[in-house]
Amino acid sequence: MIITIDGPxxxxxxxxxxxxxxxxxxxxxxxxxxxxxxxxxxLRAHISPxxxxxxxxxxxxxxxxxxNGRIFLDGEDVSEQIRQPVITELARRVAxxxxxxxxxxxxxxxxxxxxxxxxxxxxxxxKIFPHAECKFFLTASPEVRAWRRWQELQNRGIAITYEExxxxxxxxxxxDAARALAPLQPAADAIxxxxxxxxxxxxxxxxxxxxxxxxxxxxYPEGIATDRARPPS
Ligand code: DC
Numbered sequence: 372m373i374i375t376i377d378g379p380x381x382x383x384x385x386x387x388x389x390x391x392x393x394x395x396x397x398x399x400x401x402x403x404x405x406x407x408x409x410x411x412x413x414l415r416a417h418i419s420p421x422x423x424x425x426x427x428x429x430x431x432x433x434x435x436x437x438x439n440g441r442i443f444l445d446g447e448d449v450s451e452q453i454r455q456p457v458i459t460e461l462a463r464r465v466a467x468x469x470x471x472x473x474x475x476x477x478x479x480x481x482x483x484x485x486x487x488x489x490x491x492x493x494x495x496x497x498k499i500f501p502h503a504e505c506k507f508f509l510t511a512s513p514e515v516r517a518w519r520r521w522q523e524l525q526n527r528g529i530a531i532t533y534e535e536x537x538x539x540x541x542x543x544x545x546x547d548a549a550r551a552l553a554p555l556q557p558a559a560d561a562i563x564x565x566x567x568x569x570x571x572x573x574x575x576x577x578x579x580x581x582x583x584x585x586x587x588x589x590x591y592p593e594g595i596a597t598d599r600a601r602p603p604s
Contacts, residue, residue, distance in 0.1 A: 373487075374397070375491070375495035376490070376492075378507075378510050378555075382509040383566045383574060387566075390575045397488055398489070400479065401442075404437070405435065408449055409471055409475070411458055412435075412444055413465060420464035426471055472552055476494075496561050497553070497558045507563075507564060515566075521536040524536065
């Protein structure tokens with residue numbers, strides 16, 4: 372079973388998807404982390420995000436794994452490193468690469484074959500899992516989203532002004548919307564949720580209620596499904 376959560380940066384997707392997955396006993400997948408990990412690998416290998424051939428070579432040798440909410444590059448946990456602003460910037464350029472999108476799309480579908488999934492990103496309900504059982508599109512006002520991102524960066528000790536976060540976010544929004552391959556847009560059958568005024572836990576409850584209703588599982592016990600994902604070797 373697949374539940375997709377798409378939406379712009381700062382809409383609360385990651386926290387909501389993680390908590391929803393916990394409540395259902397599903398695997399949580401952060402596809403943005405995958406694009407970030409590829410960006411980190413490209414940076415380390417001095418590869419330009421527009422060099423398709425070099426990216427293809429890189430991907431053919433790369434071991435990219437997702438386990439227990441963490442992302443691993445050739446066995447190394449890079450979950451923290453991929454949150455640096457330099458990677459944020461590079462990830463959005465890497466996300467324009469058809470080679471990278473095809474590679475990661477394949478990997479995401481492969482993971483979905485092994486486990487029940489709550490997957491979040493930009494294209495999960497539209498391109499990767501058009502037949503997902505339940506789709507959500509989370510959004511919030513630009514100011515609220517930028518404020519959340521700014522707080523997150525502050526907590527990580529990254530010095531940046533709120534205005535700069537808002538400016539960068541505006542750029543990313545435009546780029547996400549204009550992307551030729553997988554532009555950010557809600558799937559026709561996605562449930563739209565504006566999280567501007569809602570605390571995270573209320574959003575999780577709202578989504579959970581929709582999941583139960585959509586699947587006709589009013590009595591569905593939480594945590595019934597098992598996560599069969601394997602640790603990276
Ligand atoms: O959600 P995020 O900021 O961690 O995503 C990192 C980048 O990857 C961002 O520029 C959007 C892009 N992305 C994408 O194109 N498709 C996805 N499914 C997930 C993320």
